Amino acid sequence: MxxxxxxxxxxxxxxxxxxxNLFAREPDIENESELKFVQGFIKHYINGPAISMMPxxxxxxxxxxxxxxxxxxxxxxxxxxxxxRGGGTIFMRAILRAHGVTDRTVWVADSFEGLPTPDADKFPxxxxxxxxxxxxxxxxxxxxxxxxxxxxxxxxxxxxxxxxFLKGWFxxxxxxxxxxxxxxxxxxxxxxxxxxxxxxxxxxxLSVGGYAIIDDYGEDIWTYCRRxxxxxxxxxxxxxPMIRVDPMCYYWRRAR
Amino acid sequence: MTASEIQDGVAAIIREVLDxxxxxxxxxxxAAQVERWDSLNHLNIVVAVEQKFAVKFKTVExxxxxxxxxxxxxxxxxxxxxx
Numbered sequence: 001m002x003x004x005x006x007x008x009x010x011x012x013x014x015x016x017x018x019x020x021n022l023f024a025r026e027p028d029i030e031n032e033s034e035l036k037f038v039q040g041f042i043k044h045y046i047n048g049p050a051i052s053m054m055p056x057x058x059x060x061x062x063x064x065x066x067x068x069x070x071x072x073x074x075x076x077x078x079x080x081x082x083x084x085r086g087g088g089t090i091f092m093r094a095i096l097r098a099h100g101v102t103d104r105t106v107w108v109a110d111s112f113e114g115l116p117t118p119d120a121d122k123f124p125x126x127x128x129x130x131x132x133x134x135x136x137x138x139x140x141x142x143x144x145x146x147x148x149x150x151x152x153x154x155x156x157x158x159x160x161x162x163x164x165f166l167k168g169w170f171x172x173x174x175x176x177x178x179x180x181x182x183x184x185x186x187x188x189x190x191x192x193x194x195x196x197x198x199x200x201x202x203x204x205x206l207s208v209g210g211y212a213i214i215d216d217y218g219e220d221i222w223t224y225c226r227r228x229x230x231x232x233x234x235x236x237x238x239x240x241p242m243i244r245v246d247p248m249c250y251y252w253r254r255a256r
Numbered sequence: 257m258t259a260s261e262i263q264d265g266v267a268a269i270i271r272e273v274l275d276x277x278x279x280x281x282x283x284x285x286x287a288a289q290v291e292r293w294d295s296l297n298h299l300n301i302v303v304a305v306e307q308k309f310a311v312k313f314k315t316v317e318x319x320x321x322x323x324x325x326x327x328x329x330x331x332x333x334x335x336x337x338x339x
Contacts, residue, residue, distance in 0.1 A: 133295040
């Protein structure tokens, strides 16, 4: 058996539990057919005990980004915008705990009542997806209440004063959110406007050396997330390369 | 494989997924006419069809289908391309 350090054992276990991969196997986003993946996604995440719907590769990416900013002394807190059952932010807090970091906060931003209704004139494919039966009945527009998310944090003994919640639509909560500098911003608001609201309110707070992770950058069937990101990067002269995590998730590290 | 054979195979999958062995299915049968044929079972049916006939569909292709006959025709076209 590999002699893993306790930190690795703890964080690997957290990753597997949060993603429902301890005794089950996540759907294969790289190799399965589109419909087979959706079927597996519903079974494994939506109807299963997973606390995050991120595949494990995205957890590895998140851990790598956070450990890099800790190692490099990049100042700032961590935020995820769009958290579903809270798994990504619970993992953020676990990483800080595992490394004994006490001077950074995990910010948990969500409406806690699901995705906002897209403007059908401006964003027709998002509006169409939003109204589909599977989105309404099976996904429930990804709505999870704040009490459930807090219970999930508490279940892992990670609900403490280093975790702060921002409840409401991003356009309302993010402008005045007292986050201070950010070292990692993980955007998972799915839609165009949610992505724009997060980038336009948070990117100026991202420290040089910090990371911007866009969970849905590769999605083009049901969201304009990529367009929102590309437009923002162009408008702000961001030339750092987008790095692929998997077919959907991309990130960049702020260089200036 | 003939259209009739494909339709028989599709009908068997639909009956199995919907757990309704006596369900009568023809080319005009649509999801709206059949109890329990909701979006989730529709997905289960189509994935089972992919596996049985060794074809792959895109979401946009599936969303356009109005009845069993159109699904059978789509499978026929995909099998023809495979040769």
